[in-house]
Amino acid sequence: MLNKDMDTITAAREGLKNREYSSLELTKSYIELMESNRHLNAFITETPDIALKRAEESDVRRAKGAELGSMDGIPIAIKDLFCTEGVGTTAGSRILENFIPPYESTVTQNLRNAGAVMLGKTNMDEFAMGSANVTSYFGPVKNAWRSSGQKDLVPGGSSGGSAAAVSAGLAVGSIGSDTGGSIRQPASFCGIVGMKPTYGRCSRWGMVAFASSLDQAGPMTKSVRDAAIMLQSMASFDLKDSTSVKSVIPNFELALTSNIKGLRVGIPKEYRLDGLSEEIKQLWQRGVDWLTQAGAIPVEISLPHTKYALPTYYIVAPAEASSNLARYDGVRYGLRETGQSLDEMYENTRGAGFGEEVRRRIMIGTYVLSAGYYDAYYVKAMKLRTLILQDFQEAFKSVDIMLTPTAPSAAFASSEKMDDPIQMYMNDVFTVPASLAGLPAMSIPSGLSDEGLPLGLHLIAKPFDEETLFRFGGVMEEAADFNGNPPCFGI
Numbered sequence: 001m002l003n004k005d006m007d008t009i010t011a012a013r014e015g016l017k018n019r020e021y022s023s024l025e026l027t028k029s030y031i032e033l034m035e036s037n038r039h040l041n042a043f044i045t046e047t048p049d050i051a052l053k054r055a056e057e058s059d060v061r062r063a064k065g066a067e068l069g070s071m072d073g074i075p076i077a078i079k080d081l082f083c084t085e086g087v088g089t090t091a092g093s094r095i096l097e098n099f100i101p102p103y104e105s106t107v108t109q110n111l112r113n114a115g116a117v118m119l120g121k122t123n124m125d126e127f128a129m130g131s132a133n134v135t136s137y138f139g140p141v142k143n144a145w146r147s148s149g150q151k152d153l154v155p156g157g158s159s160g161g162s163a164a165a166v167s168a169g170l171a172v173g174s175i176g177s178d179t180g181g182s183i184r185q186p187a188s189f190c191g192i193v194g195m196k197p198t199y200g201r202c203s204r205w206g207m208v209a210f211a212s213s214l215d216q217a218g219p220m221t222k223s224v225r226d227a228a229i230m231l232q233s234m235a236s237f238d239l240k241d242s243t244s245v246k247s248v249i250p251n252f253e254l255a256l257t258s259n260i261k262g263l264r265v266g267i268p269k270e271y272r273l274d275g276l277s278e279e280i281k282q283l284w285q286r287g288v289d290w291l292t293q294a295g296a297i298p299v300e301i302s303l304p305h306t307k308y309a310l311p312t313y314y315i316v317a318p319a320e321a322s323s324n325l326a327r328y329d330g331v332r333y334g335l336r337e338t339g340q341s342l343d344e345m346y347e348n349t350r351g352a353g354f355g356e357e358v359r360r361r362i363m364i365g366t367y368v369l370s371a372g373y374y375d376a377y378y379v380k381a382m383k384l385r386t387l388i389l390q391d392f393q394e395a396f397k398s399v400d401i402m403l404t405p406t407a408p409s410a411a412f413a414s415s416e417k418m419d420d421p422i423q424m425y426m427n428d429v430f431t432v433p434a435s436l437a438g439l440p441a442m443s444i445p446s447g448l449s450d451e452g453l454p455l456g457l458h459l460i461a462k463p464f465d466e467e468t469l470f471r472f473g474g475v476m477e478e479a480a481d482f483n484g485n486p487p488c489f490g491i
């Protein structure tokens, strides 16, 4: 049975190394937990047979004294957005319900090469569009955390299944994707670490595309060290993705030195939104105090175009989505509905295959790209995106990192914010600017709300400076001493 020495990547690495248990034993424990927690609906596809096979292979490697990967024998969960060879990959959509990719995404291949064991594919908002994991064709995911009122809460989105799985102890770690906040916001809602690397750090090849200029894969883990270990295996330069960047991949774990003395932390004044709740303000201030006590220097900075970030995102992301999703036409992939003509077949397929939120984004996207409105919306949004990037570049001349809240609230009940898309979009207000600028950022569980729910703080670093992000993340984690497991935690 699972115990405390098995619940993080760091601990499992030690346990396996010291032969306290085998990968097969570890994997079996996690499979049991995955199966006994189906009520959370965190997984779309469970792959116990693959997991057991890979665990056995890892044990054989270890027994033989063969070279081991950095995640050898460690069971993880994969967001169902990453193509996995021979294993259904749905992106949370009916249109891909029966799609079985004949290839493996680069990121999951890298993890496989590092010896990681895949437990299954996690539930997600359809095509990664959402902030509450309520748009999945396969039903909503439940957060393992509950408020004092005991209502079912959303896990955040779109990587809600990956976040819920790690938080509930159903996987040692998981991967998600982040386009505007989909790793960081669910991490905050579920009390785990969620990290979005610099755009281009991880290959997008084989990852179902939502908005190509923003999508980025990243780790979702119990600790900052775990995130560093996992990113190490995920990151690579990949000729198959033209936006993958050839840059040195440092040893991320070595960055966890705890030494942040004399480094400058930017506190963007525009993030102090009107109506920001008192508990989020206090949490943010506590974060500033922790970093100050550790020797860093807080500096108020200005990112003047912050207020345009959300509207810019909700033009750029749907525009790219409308183009990316054009490929689902009933001919090449997944679902096909019949029709009297080719056009009717397209219409029927797309009408039946896509859910409401995806259809809304396609409509917005095609509208802002249409001949009459392209200049008024899309081109203007692209100009604003440049201004937002320049704000960061300017501010990073005088600071090493920035600190903000991750989300404006804790997890909310699944019945809330459902009929107002704008309310739902507000969840991303703190995460979207870093996405538009392609910057690395991380959410660290930092405290509990008045209702006893997890709240995250958010660090943003310079491009390809994940090391500073991990260094500060480690300090924050230690200071926050967030040791909360949800009530239904498997251990």
Ligand code: GLN
Pocket (backbone or CB within 6 Å): 128, 129, 130, 131, 157, 158, 177, 178, 179, 180, 181, 182, 183, 210, 317, 428
């Ligand atoms: N919630 C945002 C959206 O719906 C972000 C999604 C994401 O990062 N994939 O677009």
